[in-house]
Amino acid sequence: MGFLDSLLGRSKPVQPKLDDLFGLPSAAITLQAATGFTPTGSGSVCFRAVEGATFGDVQSEVRELLDFDGGLPVEVTRDSYGFTWLVSSHMSDEVEALVTDLHAVNSTLVDHGFGPQLLCTVVGFRDAEGRRLALVYLYKRGTFYPFAPRSGPGGGKHERDNALEIQAKGAIGGELRFEQDVTKWMALWGAPGL
Amino acid sequence: MAARTRYAPDRGLTVRMTATMFLLGLVFVAFVAAIIGIGTAYGASSSAIVLFAVVLGGGFAIGSLFFSDKIALATAGAHEVKPTDSAEAARLHGIVDRLCALADMPKPRVAIADADMPNAFATGRNADHAVVCATTGLMRRLDNDELEGVLAHEMSHVAHKDVQVMTIASFLAIIAALLVRIAFYSELFGGGRRSNDQGALPIMFILMIVSAVVYAISFLLIRVLSRYRELAADRSGALLTGQPSALASALRKVSGDMSRIPTEDLRAAEPLNALAFAPALNLRDPRASLAKLFSTHPSLERRLEELEKIQAQLGQVSPGPRAL
16 A cells, blocks of 8 residues: 555555466366375365445355356355355366366456455365365465364364475475465364365 | 446545645645744744654654554454344444455455444555444444445445545644644743743743644545545445445435434543544534535535435446546
């Protein structure tokens, strides 16, 4: 935000950066080779719904668009923070189709002028031992970060597997633009599509 | 080519805010000119006093800017919290985290004040030293959407650098107020020498009058500016969350509650009003137009009206073709 804008109290909503998302399919292959994590085939887009009928129309347009290809139907959920999640599910070897779906959500929202409402995209990975890993794409910064919730028997306790997250960053950090500021690696407990 | 947007800036508000700042600057220039005029007409004795006031006032302004977060937190009896401290702290942190990601801004520190009065404020000299505070009363009364609306409003204050802007705007008023006082006391205590020194009376008297007038005008202008910045923060906050009606509902709840709170509590909370979410005074009486003039915050009706406009703007079927 420029000096004049802050002087006059005009904060402009931040527009999302979308292009880096397409680096994901090739990074998924690298990740699998380096760590054994394979995509679960599901991913989700998280955004802040705008009140009013117009946004609702756009949202149903997105759903129709994604359901049109005959795959699994898109799930829509609302989390406790008031954010909406669109979950798209594919087979685990269809990462490209998944990314195309996620991108369709982004571009539809941007086309209707709702780009600033996009928060993040989550793509899920899993290894043979059942450990979970998510790659989170932050639209506003155009960067990725890993999120690995530890699924221990403890249950209910929110813990992150930081070692695994750093390992994932080491494996594909050269391929994708990773978030360097680790304070932005926010947890997404209970995120759909993980 | 820039993307199409629904987020057109409010030109009317920008123009009014610019005009207010311009007038404030004009008063400042006139004040400096008047002081130089007095100085040259009556010799250099007044310039030392003016310099003293400028240094003292400047020190006061810089001090309040640098310690704004500590002063405000101490006044409100608030303490900084970590997400793990309590369920309330976790709720507040969760909302602030998501708003920061949505707006791509650094996360401010988060504080909770143990007070039943529903209120929130943001302070700190810049975005890196910002702190956002909510009272327990606010968190109890509002649901997540409403609380998010209020926090988005407070974080817009941080993004707009309102603490800096208002400190600079108040600088002139501080100096003028100091000069009034210095001139008044030197008039009072230096009175005996008046018969010997013919120049002393008019210098101090004129200085006092000029300063008092400047103080009155700049005080009113600062209040106007403050009200515009509240509207700007409402606007940015509502656009960030996409839920102007959640903020409107929070305002309604908070204002309704506030007018029922006893006067003692209200007076005790008065120093915090400058950057608070809603002032702790009931100014909704239509007869209280003078009170409106002195108020740091716009009236509830005005704020709700503006939020309705934003609601309509967000609901347009096709976004405006104008870029940026």
